[in-house]
Amino acid sequence: MSVRHDARPRIALTACILHEDPDRRLFKGKALQFSEQKMAHAVWRGGGLPIQLLDLREREALEQAIAASDGLLLQGGADVAPSSYGEEPLRPEWSGDAVRDRHELAAVEVALALGKPILGVCRGIQLLNVALGGSLYQDIQTQVADSLVHRDWHQYEGIEHGVRLERDSWISAVFEGEQFTDPETGGPGLLTNTIHHQALKQVADTLEVSARAPDGIVEAVEDIRGDRWVAGVQWHPEWLDGSEVGGPHRSPGNPVFERFIDACRERASGK
Known part of the structure; x- marks a missing residue:
């Protein structure tokens, strides 16, 4: 499905899931599928129309929903x-x-077959890597020596670190003019x-690493060539909207979206 030139691209957001819980006070014993609010807002600010991609356990429903969308997030x-x-x-645990x-x-399989652009965020970059044949560290602190603290429940999004960008990568181009110079490199x-304790371990053969944390943990990947536009980031750019903890001193998230x-x-209009 193609959009009108003046219409916002329809972005299918895979659903976060709360599974059946007989002890949950709200919707007791029922499964819930939802989007985090700031993610939906980030898509809108970026020029898209967020559409919830529900898991209906039917392949036909998944194929129709993605075919009617212009990208998968x-x-x-x-x-x-x-x-x-x-x-x-x-x-x-x-x-x-x-x-x-x-x-x-x-969803990744269908989107790739239909030539839809795909963006993975945090868990999303990990799932994307697995979908394309890669693997993960189950827990960074346990499996990676001398690693940074990448998640702390009590500080949560208050934790931050630098991310080193590969020159000539998509993420470097996205932030051209808004980067700071890495003091080490x-x-x-x-x-x-x-805000993650898992990370990419064996990177899928079709993906190129486009950014790393100072401890070497993969922070961004890409496969942008020919008929494919696939990318992922390990951080949460949707929360970097100027209202985040500590104020807007970090790199903005909007350029990613x-x-x-x-x-x-561009893909929807045939460019």
């Missing part, structure tokens, strides 16, 4: 299940959400939030 949320990349969980994985893996960099939605608009 994989939201953050629960851990990716180790079983989705052929591993057993190192701890029970790292078992992840295999139900959501199945839905999103299928002298190259381009960003200052972002960090603007570039993604521009790609969706």
